[in-house]
Amino acid sequence: MLEVTFSKNAFFPLTRTCRNECSYCNFRRSSTEIMKVDEIRKLAKSAFSSSCCEALLTFGERPDVYPSFRKELKNLGYSRFLDYVVDSCLICISEGLLPHTNAGVLYKDELKALKPVNASMGLMLEQAIELECHFCSPGKKPEVRIKTIERAGKLKIPFTTGILLGIGEKEYDRFYSLEVLADLNENYGHIQEVIIQPLVLVRGGRGERKVELSEVKRVVEFAKKLFSHVQVPPNLFSIDEVISLIKVGANDLGGISPLTPDHVNPENPWPKIESLKRKLSIRGIALKERLPVYDDFIEKGWYGEKTAILVEYWLERIRHAR
């Protein structure tokens, strides 16, 4: 029987303030709102009660470049957003969740501060070439993102990355971008999975996907030659499309939340896990739960030291449930 994995999570959008202005973004807001500590704790508690193992902390990049954001942060008692992120991870850990942080581009000392409080971390490469949609996004310069992924490798951080399709790249750019990621993985061995994600535009109803299924299939097929784990998000495809992607090599469906929306693709609700499991099983595919950090990296002990007890706890719990 074919197998495909997923991680049960809750999405913590710590802030939507972002220094970048990608032309296709569904997430960024001009307000300087920050998810407060009591909101984080409350969501973490309900996530644990709903058997979610992962706290997905995803937010705008370097929001503290804005004085108004720094003022908001100061009211909360912090001078650096990084410290707020570390404390948010600690709250999630204290409530029994394994943090997986996507913080955008980071320097070595920032990655070092986040590593102990994260089971794994992530940063989408998107594409390894300059694109017009990133004209106002200094953090989307390919060399800056590649450098962050490289730094994570040097620090032995289990890392999720991937490419975004339909943002103005050509087909050969997609293959080139995956080769760039494969080179990084060859050097550092830290890339636990690559996400193949089509751009979806908000249209006031169901989001509109910018690429054809046949294109995604070709990219998945190529990615599977380079990486052991290839992820496709199940809320951006129909069930038949998901199955066809699994048949050409996708073997992970990423984080699925029973609690929180996909804030990045707000018009595409998550499938219900039990129903997805049934639909896949009828087609001969077993849906298996995993942690945000993959087994290979658990064996190597690369997860953050403050998550160690929880990694063991969730591993046992998930294995027992299988």
Ligand code: SF4
């Ligand atoms: S970096 Fe992310 S949140 Fe910021 S503008 Fe670009 S897509 Fe939006």
